[in-house]
Amino acid sequence: MLRSLEIRDMLLIDRLDLTFGPGLNVLTGETGAGKSILLDCLGFVLGWRGRADLVRQGASQGEVTAVFDLPADHPARAVLDEAGLSIDDDELILRRVNGGDGRKTGFVNDRRASGEVLRRLSELLIELHGQHDDRGLLNPRGHRALLDAFGAQDLGPVRAAWAARREAMRELEAAEAALTAAREEEDFLRHAVKELDDLNPVVGEEQDLDIRRRAMQAAERIRKDVAQALHLLGPEAAEGAMLDATRWLETSADAADGRLDEPIAALSRALIELGEAHRGVEDALSAMDFDPRALEAAEERLFALRALARKHDVLADDLPGLAGQFRDRLDRIDAGDARIGDLRAAARRAEETYHAAADKLSHERHQAAIQLDRAVSAELAPLKMDRAVFETRLSPADPGPEGKDSVAFTVATNPGAPAGPLDKIASGGELSRFLLALKVCLARGNDALVMIFDEIDRGVGGATADAVGRRLKRLAQDSQVLVVTHSPQVAAQGDRHFRVAKSVADGMTTSTVTALPDGARIEEIARMLSGDRITDAATEAARALLSG
Structure with a gap:
């Protein structure tokens, strides 16, 4: 489980401390508020190859720390043992620093580690799903292993x-x-x-x-x-x-x-x-x-x-x-x-x-x-x-x-239409739903991975969005799930709700992430339903969604 994420001077974030919990964690916010920045920072500390200009403007360096709970039987321990980075307790601390000159330095429980070791750990810690999910369900090279896992071969x-x-x-x-x-x-x-x-x-x-x-x-x-x-x-x-x-x-x-x-x-x-x-x-x-x-x-x-x-x-x-x-x-x-x-x-x-x-x-x-x-x-x-x-x-x-x-x-996607690979046949919204349906069927009982869904509900709404949210909720019963969403139906299913917002002060743009209590959740979901002007009807609808 991803316990916490600390970000210092990365992109639009000057200082951010997030604590996650088990179950379904949802992140919402207006378009451009910086939700993707969180995923960029998480990908950075996990050694993923991404954008190079990560250090916040004016800062000498940026830093991201991710803390995971690591049970004694977690497969990531084999990677740690092979790299000579064995840990005795159940806490895995990944930290990565991005210097102003572009140099990146990784640490595992305060011991130096290469980006390759971080990437190998990430494959056993995090599973990212989205419309461009070429590392997971959309990669045909992994389909046989997924079928074997489903059939317990x-x-x-x-x-x-x-x-x-x-x-x-x-x-x-x-x-x-x-x-x-x-x-x-x-x-x-x-x-x-x-x-x-x-x-x-x-x-x-x-x-x-x-x-x-x-x-x-x-x-x-x-x-x-x-x-x-x-x-x-x-x-x-x-x-x-x-x-x-x-x-x-x-x-x-x-x-x-x-x-x-x-x-x-x-x-x-x-x-x-x-x-x-x-x-x-x-x-x-x-x-x-x-x-x-x-x-x-x-x-x-x-x-x-x-x-x-x-x-x-x-x-x-x-x-x-x-x-x-x-x-x-x-x-x-x-x-x-x-x-x-x-x-x-x-x-x-x-x-x-x-x-x-x-x-x-x-x-x-x-x-x-x-x-x-x-x-x-x-x-x-x-x-x-x-x-x-x-x-x-x-x-x-x-x-x-x-x-x-x-x-x-x-x-x-339609009767009589030719079948083909998921990412070649399905549209964006259809692809998201296919991936979710597949994941619900394939991931049961796999609590070793933290699953992240990046706007997998894009292009759907109403009853369909509610069905997406309920399936994410069901998926989160066995695993920790993080979902970035614009759907109020999905957000209402979350066990924890975080709002991403962007503000400008003294000519400097900053993104913040706030954990919402129940009252603030009603307001955020009402905003998602009605827009900037929150109506009474939207508030009541938000209450109804949260009550299930």
Whole structure:
């Protein structure tokens, strides 16, 4: 609910403090008194794009403050949360300043806020209706949502089916793309797997081969020298010479008075060491024995492993794992057709589920459209438009998360006349009544929005104006309604009455707004009935209107 509106130095208003209440709030006044200025100022604080020259002449800046009651479950709180402007209490204060240089600054509960945030809040706080209502009922883009709200449609199943259908199609498209890409390398994969299978690499094999190859290459280089050394250590060389020397010394030992005992003992020890050296060299030489073909085979295997690793840009030890990866990719290709078939079947099922849910929703929308047409027709008769035909038209639209229907509200003002969009077919007064009838049917129970009707009763009078007023009164039972009106029948239905007047003092024109007590209401409605000269008859008629 809009609780209050404060205006400072805006247009023709120097200072104005208004307090609104629930129910029907009416604003009246002579033409040009400044009723539209109030809407301009309210639109300014809500971030609406409008006229630029808003600051009152002679003032340095203008300012508008609007205070709303905001229940804990009001949808505007989501906008506040997203903008980092959450509030803890139930009071929402919007303030906007217009500098003399044209710069505009907005605040939400005294925290800076952009014009875009104010506009998003306004969509959830205020609904403006008039003869140029292109934001609401006259905008065909919103008709489907209005019909769904009227019919209390549950869009959950269709949205869920659409999401499942989209996911199924995404998986199918991804699988088809992957299979196409995989098939482009199928020949390469099959050749690579055969090549790897033929070589059959083993983890750690490269290191083992390299060690063996190096050992065989080293043995080939030193074996001749080791063999020559072994020969020199053997019986025909060092060992034989040392044995001969020992025998000669032992033969002469008795005659040497013991002087040869130590040399003979040393030779004995040397022969033992020489024997160990001989056996060691002999074992080493034996170990160096290899088949030259084994070296050739080891080198060929090592070179093949390294060449294949370079080809695939991996380490030799990664070749066995790479073979497994290639086999997996081939398996996916081989199984791809079957998986594609499964995914296509799943996509078909998702498509069928979506269309079943969308068709059910379409049927429910058709039923709701019939009910809405009847409800609007029932409202049009008291508004002296019983010959007009209102029709909610459904036509096919591109499938989407909210079904596959396009909805448009159309009207034929006379029997046999072609039907068309509301704003193209109906005249000003007719359009106002159509909008009111529609709003009465569509807005029941919607107490989150403050509804403003800007001279929606223009062009009607008498019993028709009374019917308009009574419907506004009924609409205000569930919501706060503000109506700018020239109709005394409408004004008489108000729960609160404000009079807008314009005065000139010291060459300065100023608009004022006054809340009227009961006595002043009689006078204002009498003026609306009779003009500047209020007659007794007009006063009595005003009393009669107010008494209902």
